[in-house]
Amino acid sequence: MNSYTSSRLLRKGFGTIRPLSGSARAFTARTYQQQQQQSEPNTTHFGYKTVPEEMKEALVRNVFSSVASNYDVMNDAMSMGIHRIWKDHFIRKMAPTPGAKLLDVAGGTGDIAQRFLEYQDNINGDSSSTVHMVDINPDMLREGERRFVGSEWQQHNRIGFTVGNAEKLDFVEDNSFDVYTIAFGIRNCTHPEKVVQEAFRVLKPGGRFMCLEFSRVDNPMLAAIYDLHSFYVIPKLGELIANDRESYEYLVESIRKFPPQDKFAQIIRDAGFTTIGKGYENMTFGTVAIHSGYKF
Ligand SMILES: C[S@@+](CC[C@H](N)C(=O)[O-])C[C@H]1O[C@@H](n2cnc3c(N)ncnc32)[C@H](O)[C@@H]1O
Numbered sequence: 001m002n003s004y005t006s007s008r009l010l011r012k013g014f015g016t017i018r019p020l021s022g023s024a025r026a027f028t029a030r031t032y033q034q035q036q037q038q039s040e041p042n043t044t045h046f047g048y049k050t051v052p053e054e055m056k057e058a059l060v061r062n063v064f065s066s067v068a069s070n071y072d073v074m075n076d077a078m079s080m081g082i083h084r085i086w087k088d089h090f091i092r093k094m095a096p097t098p099g100a101k102l103l104d105v106a107g108g109t110g111d112i113a114q115r116f117l118e119y120q121d122n123i124n125g126d127s128s129s130t131v132h133m134v135d136i137n138p139d140m141l142r143e144g145e146r147r148f149v150g151s152e153w154q155q156h157n158r159i160g161f162t163v164g165n166a167e168k169l170d171f172v173e174d175n176s177f178d179v180y181t182i183a184f185g186i187r188n189c190t191h192p193e194k195v196v197q198e199a200f201r202v203l204k205p206g207g208r209f210m211c212l213e214f215s216r217v218d219n220p221m222l223a224a225i226y227d228l229h230s231f232y233v234i235p236k237l238g239e240l241i242a243n244d245r246e247s248y249e250y251l252v253e254s255i256r257k258f259p260p261q262d263k264f265a266q267i268i269r270d271a272g273f274t275t276i277g278k279g280y281e282n283m284t285f286g287t288v289a290i291h292s293g294y295k296f
Pocket residue numbers: 060061064105106107108109110111112134135136137140141164165166167182183184185186188189190
């Protein structure tokens with residue numbers, strides 16, 4: 001694989017993406033209207049809105065540029081800290097072997113990468129495993145990079161960063177990683193099935209795909225409570241803590257648009273992965289699920 005180190009790639013022409021200004025927003029809206037009048041573009045969902053497929057990536061980038069600086073604080077506030085338990089369990093379930101090479105896609109501010117390295121150091125006594133984080137958003141990745149500055153992991157080249165799209169990891173060689181993770185990222189991608197196909201390509205034979213994502217709560221009473229929390233509490237917290245209600249409305253809506261557990265497990269099998277049993281484990285009544293598949 002190419003040696004791609006963080007700062008070099010981040011400096012290499014991937015400009016920082018800032019939230020759209022008022023005039024840019026008006027321009028985007030006009031362009032969108034014109035596009036709709038001229039032709040019937042392929043559409044997709046952006047939360048509960050229907051947008052042309054080619055617009056979704058920029059809209060998602062905008063959301064994460066807007067939330068990047070408050071992302072970690074908001075995660076704790078929205079989940080009452082429970083996201084830490086989900087992520088800890090995700091890494092324990094992975095149970096990586098010493099020397100494992102992890103590709104953490106949609107890695108954001110680095111929660112999964114850090115937990116992986118801590119597990120390898122503390123549980124396996126291993127100082128040779130590495131993690132490479134990929135994220136489409138330079139602002140999110142910069143927050144992740146900041147977390148590792150000056151760490152032993154950075155000094156020993158055990159952590160790297162690349163700005164890139166999960167749907168097209170053309171800077172990653174075939175069959176090159178032992179584990180691929182994507183946590184709370186895939187529902188933001190325009191074509192989740194392409195993401196899973198790319199994961200299959202870059203994993204070594206025997207490698208493992210693992211996804212942590214919000215999912216469906218089956219119990220109707222719990223689902224009603226969860227909906228109240230999602231549609232009233234979370235946007236309010238976004239408004240109070242991050243002064244950004246809209247981004248958090250999108251995040252909640254995007255969860256409802258992502259396929260339910262069994263359907264996503266089938267997408268994983270369709271990409272070529274072998275799943276064990278039904279292919280996923282629910283946590284907190286299905287609020288989130290860990291999907292997993294092997295490249296055999
Ligand atoms: C909710 S955050 C999750 C961050 C981190 N994995 C975590 O668990 O805290 C979602 C991340 O997905 C990234 N993302 C969205 N679409 C992406 C894409 N097509 N390719 C790569 N990353 C993407 C966003 O920029 C954002 O950093």
